[in-house]
Amino acid sequence: MPAEGMTELDREKLSQLIEAHADRPGALLPILQAVQAGFGHVADTFVPVIAERLNLSRAEVHGVLTFYHDFRRQPAGRRVLKLCRAEACQAMGAVDLLAQAEHRLATAMPGTRADGAVTLEPVYCLGLCSVAPAAMLDGRLVGRLDAGRLDALIDEVLA
Numbered sequence: 001m002p003a004e005g006m007t008e009l010d011r012e013k014l015s016q017l018i019e020a021h022a023d024r025p026g027a028l029l030p031i032l033q034a035v036q037a038g039f040g041h042v043a044d045t046f047v048p049v050i051a052e053r054l055n056l057s058r059a060e061v062h063g064v065l066t067f068y069h070d071f072r073r074q075p076a077g078r079r080v081l082k083l084c085r086a087e088a089c090q091a092m093g094a095v096d097l098l099a100q101a102e103h104r105l106a107t108a109m110p111g112t113r114a115d116g117a118v119t120l121e122p123v124y125c126l127g128l129c130s131v132a133p134a135a136m137l138d139g140r141l142v143g144r145l146d147a148g149r150l151d152a153l154i155d156e157v158l159a
Contacts, residue, residue, distance in 0.1 A: 005045050013038060014046055018053050027054060028064055032071060041072040069122060077112045077119040079157040081105075082136040085122040088129035097133055097150050104154045118157040 006014070017038050021030040031050055035042050042065055051061045065071050083089075083098055102108050105120055112119040128134035131143030137153055 089133040092132040094133040
């Protein structure tokens with residue numbers, strides 16, 4: 001198993017996560033989900049290891065990894081703020097809120113502040129269309145988001 005740049009503990013943990021799902025039909029997605037749950041992200045160095053075990057090309061694994069928005073290739077910040085980018089939220093002002101968040105957090109979406117305080121991510125529907133625009137902070141849903149409520153969320157993550 002090629003695993004350049006990984007510690008022996010990381011190699012062992014990755015191997016266990018892969019083996020827990022490797023013999024299932026359609027194992028790639030469950031493996032990627034398990035790896036992200038275990039490490040907080042799916043590092044590029046993990047891709048060849050997963051590909052080799054599943055007898056897939058690196059390109060196939062990379063394609064799935066980059067297709068789904070919920071997979072992270074870098075560790076997230078201490079807090080995660082997701083802003084809804086779906087049509088209902090866009091129609092209710094989410095574009096301006098995104099610009100406000102990027103400015104206040106000094107990072108573009110998707111991205112993590114240089115100090116690691118917060119990761120700003122898109123999400124493509126939180127199911128809160130009737131109270132759009134919406135956001136999610138560390139798994140907590142926030143509807144009826146406006147400039148003031150967004151500032152309060154940002155103040156919370158930067159405190």
